[in-house]
Amino acid sequence: SSILSNVLPAPEDPVLSVIFACRDDPCPVKLNVSAGAYRTEEGKPLVLEVVRKAEQQLANDLSCDKGYLPIDGLADFNKLSAKLTLGDDSHAVEENRVVTIQCLSAITGFLSVHLRAPGYAKWSGGREAAHVNTPRPVPNPTWGNHPFIFTLAGLCVEYFRYYDPQTRGLDFEGMLEDLGAAPSGAIVVLQSCAHNPTGIDPTLEQWEKIRQIVRSKGLLPFFDNAYQVRCTTTFAFGNLDSDAQSVRMFVADGGECLIAQSFAKNMGLYGERIGALTIVCTSQDVARKVHSQVLLVVRPMYLSPPIHGASIVTTILKNSDMYKDWTIELKGMADRIISMRQQLYEAIQARGTPGDWTHIIKQIGMFSFTGLNEKQVRWMAKEYHIYMTYDGRISIASLSSKTVPQLADAIHAAVT
Numbered sequence: 063s064s065i066l067s068n069v070l071p072a073p074e075d076p077v078l079s080v081i082f083a084c085r086d087d088p089c090p091v092k093l094n095v096s097a098g099a100y101r102t103e104e105g106k107p108l109v110l111e112v113v114r115k116a117e118q119q120l121a122n123d124l125s126c127d128k129g130y131l132p133i134d135g136l137a138d139f140n141k142l143s144a145k146l147t148l149g150d151d152s153h154a155v156e157e158n159r160v161v162t163i164q165c166l167s168a169i170t171g172f173l174s175v176h177l178r179a180p181g182y183a184k185w186s187g188g189r190e191a192a193h194v195n196t197p198r199p200v201p202n203p204t205w206g207n208h209p210f211i212f213t214l215a216g217l218c219v220e221y222f223r224y225y226d227p228q229t230r231g232l233d234f235e236g237m238l239e240d241l242g243a244a245p246s247g248a249i250v251v252l253q254s255c256a257h258n259p260t261g262i263d264p265t266l267e268q269w270e271k272i273r274q275i276v277r278s279k280g281l282l283p284f285f286d287n288a289y290q291v292r293c294t295t296t297f298a299f300g301n302l303d304s305d306a307q308s309v310r311m312f313v314a315d316g317g318e319c320l321i322a323q324s325f326a327k328n329m330g331l332y333g334e335r336i337g338a339l340t341i342v343c344t345s346q347d348v349a350r351k352v353h354s355q356v357l358l359v360v361r362p363m364y365l366s367p368p369i370h371g372a373s374i375v376t377t378i379l380k381n382s383d384m385y386k387d388w389t390i391e392l393k394g395m396a397d398r399i400i401s402m403r404q405q406l407y408e409a410i411q412a413r414g415t416p417g418d419w420t421h422i423i424k425q426i427g428m429f430s431f432t433g434l435n436e437k438q439v440r441w442m443a444k445e446y447h448i449y450m451t452y453d454g455r456i457s458i459a460s461l462s463s464k465t466v467p468q469l470a471d472a473i474h475a476a477v478t
């Protein structure tokens with residue numbers, strides 16, 4: 063007899079099903095623009111030169127061992143990661159009211175808070191039941207894993223308005239209204255920059271209004287900082303500080319704030335699973351208590367985080383020459399993404415495709431939220447062997463001059 067034969071198949075996961083469909087497609091010219099990972103002009107994954115250099119340095123350093131890291135990770139990594147997000151002169155850091163722990167990329171930052179709701183409730187003064195049932199507002203739409211993580215943890219998720227399909231821009235009034243209606247004490251998930259999937263961020267003035275409403279309603283902001291890589295023409299790329307402005311506004315007001323930070327995209331360390339969770343508290347005493355709870359969450363989950371990615375990041379952030387080399391490589395990646403946006407836009411224009419496609423060059427970050435609907439997306443997969451997520455999001459970072467015409471042909475055919 064088999065116990066496992068009673069296992070029911072999981073419901074179809076829309077993201078995984080795109081990946082599997084592409085993998086199983088035998089067409090030699092299939093194109094996968096679904097994944098949020100940078101590719102070179104030749105369509106290859108990129109390992110940054112500075113990362114190779116850091117790895118060589120680590121390999122030659124005989125004092126580096128492979129022992130367990132402390133439960134909260136590499137101390138220098140935590141310090142430098144917090145500095146990258148909060149800035150060199152953060153009062154919160156100076157006042158010792160910041161807790162940072164190394165995580166398995168950005169995602170564990172969320173897991174560590176949410177999978178253990180009782181732990182979180184202890185942090186928030188024992189209001190356990192209230193917090194388990196309190197909605198966690200997330201933007202509509204948002205990165206697919208946000209609601210997934212919270213739902214899996216048995217927590218309640220609510221969407222606040224974010225994207226307006228009419229204007230293909232931010233539904234700012236709707237967002238403020240929904241945040242204003244959220245129950246006090248709820249965690250609100252915000253993406254610090256280069257919003258996935260829409261590529262639309264609030265302006266600094268809008269961030270200020272969001273900050274005011276979050277604070278006046280007593281909400282707890284939880285920033286997902288997965289793309290601290292400014293990919294616009296309006297900012298000098300490689301200036302990581304400009305990407306962190308939204309977070310820093312919230313930290314500057316002295317209030318509480320959580321930040322899940324990832325080095326997947328900005329150092330190309332996707333598979334190293336390296337990131338950090340930073341929790342800004344109102345006092346050193348609160349920080350100490352929060353830190354003790356976070357350790358309790360980590361211990362049964364993975365006991366101790368992996369060492370390699372943390373060592374790479376620390377080596378780069380510690381060394382001013384390497385740091386500079388990193389920002390130069392970042393600029394190279396961003397310039398290529400910006401050029402792909404422009405090329406795709408021009409290719410669509412050249413085909414006389416109906417509709418306004420300026421959003422492709424106005425949006426920022428790795429993605430373009432094209433406005434294509436699920437029917438069109440499925441049709442393009444079937445007829446053109448091009449794979450994107452069903453919400454019409456494409457990864458601009460995976461395009462090249464060679465594949466842009468193929469995508470533009472498919473888009474043209476899908477909408478005419």
Ligand code: PLP
Nearest residue numbers: 098167168169205258288324326
């Ligand atoms: N958050 C957002 C908004 C993302 O888009 C992604 C990745 O696509 C992540 C988090 C996950 O990043 P990581 O690989 O660091 O877990």
